Amino acid sequence: MALIVQKFGGTSVGNTDRIKNVARRVAAYRTKGDQLVVVVSAMSGVTDGLIKLSREITSLPSEREMDMLLATGEQQTIALTAIALHAQGIPAVSLTGAQAGIVTDGVHTKAKIQNITPNEVHKFLNDGNVVIVAGFQGQTPEGHITTLGRGGSDLTAIALAAALKADLCQIYTDVDGVYTADPRIVPNARKLDEVAYDEMLELAGAGAKVMQLRSVEFAKKFGVVFEVRSSMNDNPGTIVKEETKSMEGVVVRGVSLDKNQAKVTLVGVPDKPGVAARVFNALADGAINVDMIVQNVSHGSGTPATDLSFTVDKPDLLKATKVIEGLKGEIGYREVSADENIGKLSIVGVGMRSHSGVAAKMFATLATEGVNIDMISTSEIKISVVIDLAKGEHAMRAVHAAFIA
Amino acid sequence: MALIVQKFGGTSVGNTDRIKNVARRVAAYRTKGDQLVVVVSAMSGVTDGLIKLSREITSLPSEREMDMLLATGEQQTIALTAIALHAQGIPAVSLTGAQAGIVTDGVHTKAKIQNITPNEVHKFLNDGNVVIVAGFQGQTPEGHITTLGRGGSDLTAIALAAALKADLCQIYTDVDGVYTADPRIVPNARKLDEVAYDEMLELAGAGAKVMQLRSVEFAKKFGVVFEVRSSMNDNPGTIVKEETKSMEGVVVRGVSLDKNQAKVTLVGVPDKPGVAARVFNALADGAINVDMIVQNVSHGSGTPATDLSFTVDKPDLLKATKVIEGLKGEIGYREVSADENIGKLSIVGVGMRSHSGVAAKMFATLATEGVNIDMISTSEIKISVVIDLAKGEHAMRAVHAAFIA
Numbered sequence: 001m002a003l004i005v006q007k008f009g010g011t012s013v014g015n016t017d018r019i020k021n022v023a024r025r026v027a028a029y030r031t032k033g034d035q036l037v038v039v040v041s042a043m044s045g046v047t048d049g050l051i052k053l054s055r056e057i058t059s060l061p062s063e064r065e066m067d068m069l070l071a072t073g074e075q076q077t078i079a080l081t082a083i084a085l086h087a088q089g090i091p092a093v094s095l096t097g098a099q100a101g102i103v104t105d106g107v108h109t110k111a112k113i114q115n116i117t118p119n120e121v122h123k124f125l126n127d128g129n130v131v132i133v134a135g136f137q138g139q140t141p142e143g144h145i146t147t148l149g150r151g152g153s154d155l156t157a158i159a160l161a162a163a164l165k166a167d168l169c170q171i172y173t174d175v176d177g178v179y180t181a182d183p184r185i186v187p188n189a190r191k192l193d194e195v196a197y198d199e200m201l202e203l204a205g206a207g208a209k210v211m212q213l214r215s216v217e218f219a220k221k222f223g224v225v226f227e228v229r230s231s232m233n234d235n236p237g238t239i240v241k242e243e244t245k246s247m248e249g250v251v252v253r254g255v256s257l258d259k260n261q262a263k264v265t266l267v268g269v270p271d272k273p274g275v276a277a278r279v280f281n282a283l284a285d286g287a288i289n290v291d292m293i294v295q296n297v298s299h300g301s302g303t304p305a306t307d308l309s310f311t312v313d314k315p316d317l318l319k320a321t322k323v324i325e326g327l328k329g330e331i332g333y334r335e336v337s338a339d340e341n342i343g344k345l346s347i348v349g350v351g352m353r354s355h356s357g358v359a360a361k362m363f364a365t366l367a368t369e370g371v372n373i374d375m376i377s378t379s380e381i382k383i384s385v386v387i388d389l390a391k392g393e394h395a396m397r398a399v400h401a402a403f404i405a
Numbered sequence: 406m407a408l409i410v411q412k413f414g415g416t417s418v419g420n421t422d423r424i425k426n427v428a429r430r431v432a433a434y435r436t437k438g439d440q441l442v443v444v445v446s447a448m449s450g451v452t453d454g455l456i457k458l459s460r461e462i463t464s465l466p467s468e469r470e471m472d473m474l475l476a477t478g479e480q481q482t483i484a485l486t487a488i489a490l491h492a493q494g495i496p497a498v499s500l501t502g503a504q505a506g507i508v509t510d511g512v513h514t515k516a517k518i519q520n521i522t523p524n525e526v527h528k529f530l531n532d533g534n535v536v537i538v539a540g541f542q543g544q545t546p547e548g549h550i551t552t553l554g555r556g557g558s559d560l561t562a563i564a565l566a567a568a569l570k571a572d573l574c575q576i577y578t579d580v581d582g583v584y585t586a587d588p589r590i591v592p593n594a595r596k597l598d599e600v601a602y603d604e605m606l607e608l609a610g611a612g613a614k615v616m617q618l619r620s621v622e623f624a625k626k627f628g629v630v631f632e633v634r635s636s637m638n639d640n641p642g643t644i645v646k647e648e649t650k651s652m653e654g655v656v657v658r659g660v661s662l663d664k665n666q667a668k669v670t671l672v673g674v675p676d677k678p679g680v681a682a683r684v685f686n687a688l689a690d691g692a693i694n695v696d697m698i699v700q701n702v703s704h705g706s707g708t709p710a711t712d713l714s715f716t717v718d719k720p721d722l723l724k725a726t727k728v729i730e731g732l733k734g735e736i737g738y739r740e741v742s743a744d745e746n747i748g749k750l751s752i753v754g755v756g757m758r759s760h761s762g763v764a765a766k767m768f769a770t771l772a773t774e775g776v777n778i779d780m781i782s783t784s785e786i787k788i789s790v791v792i793d794l795a796k797g798e799h800a801m802r803a804v805h806a807a808f809i810a
Contacts, residue, residue: 016461053485056421058492065491068499069484072477079474080458086470087463094473099548120548143504143525 007157010044012231023084042073063108074134097137110149116163151212162222172231177238196243206346252403268334343392412562415449417636428489447478468513479539502542509543515554521568556617577636582643601648611751657808673739748797
C-alpha cells in the first residue's frame with residue numbers, strides 16, 4: 001500500500017464531467033489499495049470570473065480580500081470532487097488549505113508555505129478516506145486565508161507529499177510529461193522518462209512552461225520525487241528527481257525556446273566602476289526581472305566605452321527602457337536600443353558537466369544554419385543564446401537534431 | 406457611538422453594483438461614528454448555480470460536502486463587500502463564519518449555532534474596521550464547515566448581535582418592513598412601526614414570509630431587538646421586540662393568507678383510542694409537517710365514527726395520502742379525501758389576550774361575505790380558518806377592513 005499525492009489542475013477539473021473523470025482515476029488507484037491525497041485547482045474560468053467581479057468594483061482590490069475571494073474557487077472543486085468520489089462508492093473528505101494544516105506567511109496573493117501540520121489529513125486517511133485538499137491556499141498562523149500565487153496548486157501537492165512522506169507525487173496536467181523540446185515546434189521531440197531537478201529548473205527558467213520554478217525548487221529542497229503526467233490518458237509520465245550517475249550519460253536533456261524576451265542595449269557606456277550596479281539596481285527597484293546580461297568592450301575611438309545588453313520579459317520592455325532613459329544624465333551612455341524580435345534558445349543537461357565541446361557544437365550547428373548569435377550565457381548545465389526570433393524555430397529543430405534526434 | 410449589526414440578503418448583494426450600494430449605506434453609518442458588523446448572504450443565483458453543479462454529479466450529494474461547496478457563496482460576497490468598502494475609503498475586514506467564531510453542531514446543511522466567540526470580530530472592530538461576516542455558515546468544534554439552512558443569514562446576524570451585545574440589529578430585505586397584510590393582496594395594508602416577537606412568529610408561521618421562524622425564535626430567546634427594513638430606500642422599517650403594555654391596545658396586528666397548504670380528511674374513522682396517535686406518528690415518520698388538525702364527531706348510523714382532517718404543505722400532499730392509504734387496513738377508516746384548493750386565513754395580535762369576541766367578529770365578517778369556514782384553529786394570539794382558496798384574497802381584504810383599516 002502506497003501513499004500517493006495526486007494533483008489535478010484547472011483544465012482537468014474544468015467541468016463536472018471532467019471532475020467525474022478525475023474521480024474515476026482516483027477510484028482506480030484507491031481500489032488497488034493505495035492511500036490517496038488529491039490536490040485540486042479551481043475549475044478553469046472560475047478564478048478569472050472572480051477577478052472580473054473584483055475589477056467591477058475597483059482596479060486595486062486589497063490583497064487580503066482577493067485571497068478570501070479566490071480561495072473559494074478551490075474550495076468549490078474539493079467539494080465537487082469529494083461528491084464525485086462518493087458517487088463512485090469511494091469514501092472521501094474535502095479539506096481547505098487551512099483545514100489541511102498548511103500554514104503560510106502573511107504575504108497575501110503570493111504567500112510562502114512556512115510549515116504543514118497535516119493532522120487532519122492523517123486522521124481522515126487512517127479512517128479509510130481519500131482526502132481532497134484545496135490547492136493554492138493556506139492560512140497564516142493568525143488564521144487569515146492566503147493564496148500561494150501562480151503555480152500554487154503544484155506547490156501544495158509537493159509540499160504535502162514532503163510533509164506526509166508520500167511514496168509518490170503525481171502532477172496531472174494536459175501534457176504527457178516533460179519533452180526534449182516543444183513537440184509543436186520539433187515534431188520528433190520525445191517524452192523523457194526522467195529528468196533531474198536541476199534540468200527541470202533550467203528548462204522551466206528557459207521558457208518550457210510545464211511547471212513553475214518554485215514548485216520544482218521546493219521539490220528539490222525536500223527531495224520530493226514527482227511525476228508529471230497527463231490527466232487525459234494512462235501513459236506513464238516523466239519522473240523528476242535528484243540527479244543520478246546514469247543521467248550524466250546524456251549530454252543534452254532538452255532544448256527550449258523562449259519567445260517572450262526582449263533585449264535592451266545601452267550603447268557607449270563609459271567604462272568606469274559602478275555603472276552596471278547602478279543600471280541593475282534601478283531595474284530591480286522597478287520590479288523588472290532581468291534574465292541575461294552581456295557586456296562587450298567597445299573598440300571605438302576616444303574615451304573607453306562599452307556596450308551593455310540585457311534581456312527582460314517582453315511585457316516589461318517599455319518600463320525597462322523608461323528606467324534606462326531616466327539614468328541617461330547620471331550615466332552618460334550614448335544611446336539606448338530595444339529589440340523585441342529575439343528568441344532565447346537553450347540546451348540543458350547535467351551531462352554537460354562531464355562533457356566538453358558542447359558549446360562549440362551548438363555554435364557550429366547554428367553557424368551551419370546561418371543563424372547569427374547575438375548574446376551568449378552559460379551555466380553549469382545550460383547554454384543559452386539569443387538569436388533572431390524569425391530563425392528561432394528552425395534553429396531549435398537543428399540543435400535538437402544535432403544533440404538529441 | 407452605537408454598535409450595529411446589519412444583514413443584507415442575496416438580492417441586496419445580487420451584483421457588484423448592488424454590493425457598491427450596500428457599501429455606500431454601510432459607509433454612511435460608519436462616517437457617523439457607529440461601529441458596524443455587516444452580515445451578507447451569497448449573491449442571488451450563486452447558491453443555485455452551485456447546487457446545479459452538484460446535481461450534475463449526483464442527485465444525493467453528501468451533506469458535509471454540500472456545506473463545503475455552498476459556504477463559498479457567502480465567502481465571495483464578504484470579500485467583494487470589503488473590497489467595495491475599501492474603494493470608498495472605509496477600513497474593512499471580511500471573516501468567514503468560522504473565523505468569526507460561530508460554532509455549530511455537526512448537523513450539516515441545517516446546523517444549529519451552539520455558541521459564538523467573537524474575539525476576532527472585537528479585535529477588528531477595535532482597530533477601527535467595519536467587520537464583514539459570512540452569513541449562513543459556521544464550523545463544528547472539530548473544524549468542519551457547516552451551513553445553517555434556510556434563513557441562516559438572518560440567524561447569523563441576530564446571533565452575532567446577541568453575542569456582541571449590539572445596540573441594534575438591522576435586517577435589510579426587499580420589503581419596507583412587516584405589513585398588516587400582504588400589500589399585493591390588500592392595497593391599504595400599512596407598514597407596522599413595531600411588532601412583538603410572538604406576533605412575528607405567528608405571522609411567519611401563518612405564511613407571511615418576511616423571515617424564517619427560527620431567527621425570530623432566537624431573537625426572542627436572547628432578547629435581540631431587530632429592525633426589518635428595505636435595502637432599496639431609507640424608510641424606517643419595523644422594530645421587532647418583546648411585547649409591551651401599549652401593544653395590547655391593538656387587537657389584530659396583522660392578517661395573513663397561506664395558499665401553500667392542502668387538506669387531508671379521513672372519513673369514517675372508528676371512534677376508539679390511539680387512532681389519532683397512529684396517524685400522526687406515521688406522518689412524522691415520513692417527515693411530513695402537519696399544521697392544523699381538526700376532528701369532528703360523525704353522526705352517521707352504525708358504529709360510532711369520526712372524521713379526522715389535517716393540513717400539510719402542498720408539496721407533501723401526495724406523500725401524506727400514501728402514508729394514510731398504507732394505514733387503511735390497520736385503522737379501518739372508510740375513505741380518504743384530499744383538497745388542494747384551500748387557503749389558511751389568520752389574524753394575529755397580542756391584544757387578543759385581553760379582548761373578547763375577536764373570533765366571533767372574524768366569523769361574522771366571513772359569513773357576511775359568504776365565505777364558508779372549513780376548519781378552525783386558535784392559539785392565544787392567533788385565529789386561523791381554512792376556507793376555499795378561490796375566496797381567500799377577498800376574505801383577507803374583508804377581515805383586514807374589519808379589524809385594521
